[in-house]
Amino acid sequence: MEEATEFHSEENKLSMEKNKKRRLKTPAQLKGLEDFYNDNKYPTEEMKSELADELELTEKQISGWFCHRRLKDKKMLNDEVCANGRHDRSSGVIQDRGSGLVQDSCGSTKHVDYRYLDPKEVESHGLYNHGFSAADMMYGHNNHHYTENDSATDNTSSESSSSLQDRLLRQGKDLYDMEPSSHLTPNGSLPPLNIKGANNLGYKPSGYLKVKGDIEHAAITAVKKQLGKHYREDGPLLTVEFDTIPPEAFECQIADLANEAYYAANPALPNSPEVSAVKKQSSLSSKYDSYFTKISSQDSHMDRGDFGSLHDSDFQDKKSFQVINQRQNFQSFTNPLPHKNSSLDLNADSTGEASAYNNIKNRRKGTKHGFDGVRYDSASNPSDHYEENNNLAVKQTDSLLHGYENSNLKNVQRSEYVKSKPSNSVHKSQIYLDTEERRGLNKRMAKEEKFDGDRKVKKQYRDPDEVRALTNEMMVAKRAKVDPLEQYDVKQSSVAELEPRKSQR
């Protein structure tokens, strides 16, 4: 019996060597596949054939790999949507943004659910890059929907979140800066939502406040209170895309900013509309930052949009204008092409790779240590540039805007070996951010780098230099191709590391 088994195993050994059940793709193959996948998620027969030849794989393997890759994409997307849905619920914010009307759980949805967007459509429409925009649109659409259906039929999570928003706002807290725990009951669960209570607030909608009845009205009223005299009845619909800011909308802020007294004296700074808007944009957009890399453009749009409107106004503040100019100039310095990741170029060599790569690695480490996907980029990166650039004016202004989170972020981003905790403010609301691209490729790259760094002997990768070269190659290819989302991380470190790198040379 045992002999037979032994013999059998011997035989199997040989056959296994030849015809292994499962063979891992080599890094080169993976690179080729990933690259190709980034270009085309649905390769044609010919493409598959060529790729198979190129990578020394069978077409079947290619097809299978692409199939699983797409599944992986989809799954990751679903996970993120679910995670964000849960998170949003816990934070009382925008739960109904991404998932349409309702997403009871990861598995059950009602009405619109962009989890089931056709990947082909997603790809062809570039939703991977603008998905959050799409989500925002859906959110906005929902609002319109509510406007049109001001009834009690929408007993949805949206309403619940609105109720939460209402309560949060009445507490004078910024929705987008909320720590989940701040509105949890002592046992950590969500407090029961008292929609009726919101209804009993006695608010009466007026003007554009006629949105979804009293609940959202209450929230808007709270914002209105925060805005005080700056509130404009003819302003934009809250939570919906903002139009150009009326010249006088922030008149006082600008004036006060010029005197450098407003923010210091204003305890409600974090709740100020501008900051909230910024935080909102960054936190929201960063959630889908891998495929939904609208961040950079959003942030730059924030600068050029929000502040840009000031340029056109009659109330140009010289200082803020200067700041803006400096910022833009700096951006143009680091990024001559607005939509290109200039910093990628800075890191095109193997040395430079470390800057961006280590950020990724750090995030991954963070992931393993309980702050999965915490982003350090969206809100903080610009300020880091400015600080590294010793641009005091910019630094001051930026620290005004981002000061509440800068310190942590800066430290995190600067350090290659950071394992520190993220800030408790914004970052806690930005978990589950890693997207599939990052998780997949970056993990692999992190793995490879770790392998390289540790000189760990592995059967598969016998030549560390080859792996390193490949890793670099992958990084460069990846950067050049997809990753505007890396932009902030890379940008973050690029300037800081540019000088040392130069000096090294």
Add this chain to the structure above:
DNA sequence: TTGTGTTTTATTGCCTCC
């Protein structure tokens, strides 16, 4: 070293489209 959890690869069946 081992147990456990995760990721990756392969297979199979079903569905949709042409």
Add this chain to the structure above:
DNA sequence: GGAGGCAATAAAACACAA
């Protein structure tokens, strides 16, 4: 009916904590 894709599943490979 065939091709292509998706989804479920199994199993190998891998990572990591104890």
